[in-house]
Amino acid sequence: MNGDPISRIVIVGGGTAGWMAAAAISRIMGELPDLTITLIESDAIGTVGVGEATIPQLIGxxxxxxxxxxxxxxxxxxxxxxxxxxxxxxxxxxxxxxxxGSYGIDMKGIEFHQFWLRGRALGEAAELDDYSIAVAAAKAGKFLWPRPDQPNSPLARLSYAFQFDAGLYARYLRRRAEAQGVKRIEGRVTDVSQDGETGHVDAVTLESGERVEGELFIDCSGFRALLIGQTLGVPFTDWTDWLPCDxxxxxxxxxxxxxxxxxxxxxxxxxxxxxxxxxxxxxxxxxxxxxxxxxxxxxxxxxxxxxxxxxxxxxxxxFTGGLRQRAWEKNVVALGLAGGFLEPLESTAIQLVQAGIARLMSLFPTTAFAPVEMERYNRETEEAYTDIRDFLVLHYLASERDDTAFWRYCRNLDPPDGLKEKLAMFRSSGRVIREHNELFTETSWLSVMVGQGVQARGYHPAAALLDEDETRRRLGHIREVIATTVSQMPTQEEFLAQNGSAIPRERRITA
CATH class of the missing domain: 3.30.9.100 (D-Amino Acid Oxidase; Chain A, domain 2)
Structure with missing residues (x-):
């Protein structure tokens, strides 16, 4: 083995990011001999804790x-x-x-939306939203778990996520992490010491004088970026020109x-x-x-x-939209706000933490901290942030609004190269590109491009394999099946009550 196994992991900062890391690492790596995981947080330091919406990856x-x-x-x-x-x-x-989830059902070996585009060219007025069971159920206040065992049902193509109290989630994960052996230390970090030769962080000192040593440090200190920024000095790349909200x-x-x-x-x-x-x-x-x-x-x-x-x-x-130039520097890995920030327009904050943890588990180091693993981690992290950035910019750039100086600025943004190519491809032929297994799927890019008024000048030639009448018939049938399925679904409140999750009315906070 190149280097010895890591035996001491120190997580600096709690909140959602810190306790997600603690719960996951102790679950996956907890049986390693002599491994200790310590999380340091201070009740006196608040967490941002306003991100309460997620995307489906949290289920995994x-x-x-x-x-x-x-x-x-x-x-x-x-x-x-x-x-x-x-x-x-x-x-x-x-x-x-x-x-x-997805729209409609693919036919003739090509994506459904190509047939929807042809239908629009034939005068079909139904919006893309009308072909999504997720949209129809959401607007009707309905919910039901997906049914992959029923491949002919629209429910087979339904996906979902959660909206929750981020503070309660952190406390929930803390209980699980501590049950898995994670040690929590209450205190504020006042000093960080580094090895004189390597520059690695070797310990942090608390206000109480306690010194906590480690081999791998995970910086979950929020915008303060105590280790990755203040101590190691990794620069921050500012994306304000593309994402002006601050x-x-x-x-x-x-x-x-x-x-x-x-x-x-x-x-x-x-x-x-x-x-x-x-x-x-x-x-x-x-x-x-x-x-x-x-x-x-x-x-x-x-x-x-x-x-x-x-x-x-x-x-x-x-805040400033952007990311650290390196999320992994020496023996410090930054997660959450310490590593970067993208406004929560598409509910990606928690997923970026989750992805960072998964990437670290895949490339988990020894005490040698091989540069090749760190370089890959940093490259994949930058790609993840960049892909999401481009997706967010699309929302602003493709707006028709010109009623304020802000929206006029956004409409005149010069799009990043990746977004520029995606827009050109869709405008040419309705094709949607997904690069290197990026977070947002073809369905996501399609929904926002169409929703933001980006027009496709054509559609895939195979969409013309169905004649006009058959195209209209199939489009109408899909809408009917979705409507019928949604009519039979329970409301979200009914579903929560049936599954033992609903808060009694007397405990709800109402007007």
Whole structure:
């Protein structure tokens, strides 16, 4: 073996990122001889903790941990999520849904949407959303687990995620991690010591004077980036030119309004507002550009557009979109906000942590810390952030809005090269490209390009293999089957109650 096995892992920082790392690493690596995992966090240091919406990949992470879904939903006050609704992004009064799952059914060996494009050319007026069971169920407030055992049912192509209380999730993972042997130390790190020859971090010292030594350090210290940034000095790549929003204000409110299994993103004059309904309250926030709007105005817009009564004082956040040039430097790996930040427009924050943990497990080092493994980790991390960045930029760039200086700026963005190629390909022939197994699938790129008004000038030649009448008949049949299936699904509230996850009405926070 090149180097000795790692025996001491120190995670600096708790919150969602820290406890996800602790729970996963102790689950996967916990049986290694003599391995100790220590997590240091201070109750005096707050966590950002406003990200409550996820994407379907979290299901796999929870399964890896051996988490029972019913228990998870109950413990985190979770609701189900079938997609993200975008309101006023293309133009005022317009909305569409980025669904989980797929559209229609593929035919003749090509993607369904090519037949939808041909149908539009023939005068079919139905929107792409009409061919998604996720969209239809979400808008009807319905939910049911997917049925892969019924391949002819639209439910076989349904996918889902969760909306939950991030603080409760961190506490839930903490209990599991500690049961798996993780040691938690309460305290604030006041000093970081490095090896004089290698520059590796060899210990951190707490305010109490306690010294905690380690061989592998995981930086989950949030925007402070205590190890990767302050100590090791890894530079930060700023993407503000492409993602101009750099502020957020968040506040929870009582339950009110629609009870749909959807996260909603509503475009505002200088950014956008999120709405995330949980079982016991609604999470809300306004992400905006400080160049185009003041903090007071942003707060006023958020408070004026709540469905229920505020449950706390507004919380203000400052951030810069971008990432560390290297997420793994020497013997430090950065996860979560310490490694980078992308605004939560597509609910990717928790998934980026999850992906970073999986990448670390795949490339888990010895004390030799082989450069080839670190280089691959850093390359794949940069690709992941870059792919998501391009997907976010698409939402802003492909808008028709020109009613404010912010939206005029966004419409005139010079797209990154990867996004530029995707747009050119879709506009040419309706083809959707997915690079190197990137996070967002062809369905995701399709939904946002179509939802944002990007027009395809043609469609795949094989879509013309069906004659006009047969094309119309099949499109109509798909819509009918989806509508019939959704009519037979339980509401989300019924589903939660049937599965022992619903919070009793007396414990809900209502207006």
């Amino acid at each position: 992470f929870n399964k890896l941990l051996g988490v029972d879904e019913r228990e998870f939903v109950r413990e985190t006050h979770a609701t189900y999520k079938l997609g993200i609704e975008f309101v006023d992004w293309l133009r005022l009064g317009h909305s569409y849904v980025h669904p989980f 502020r957020a204000v968040a506040v929870p409110c009582t339950l009110a309004g629609a009870n749909e299994p959807l996260t909603r993103s509503t475009a505002r004059p200088a950014g956008w507002q999120w709405r995330i309904p949980l079982q016991h309250r609604i999470g809300n926030g306004h992400v905006y550009s400080s160049t185009h709007m003041s903090e007071d105005e942003a707060t006023a817009i958020l408070l004026a557009n709540l469905d229920g009564r505020p449950l706390a004082e507004p919380r203000h956040l400052r």
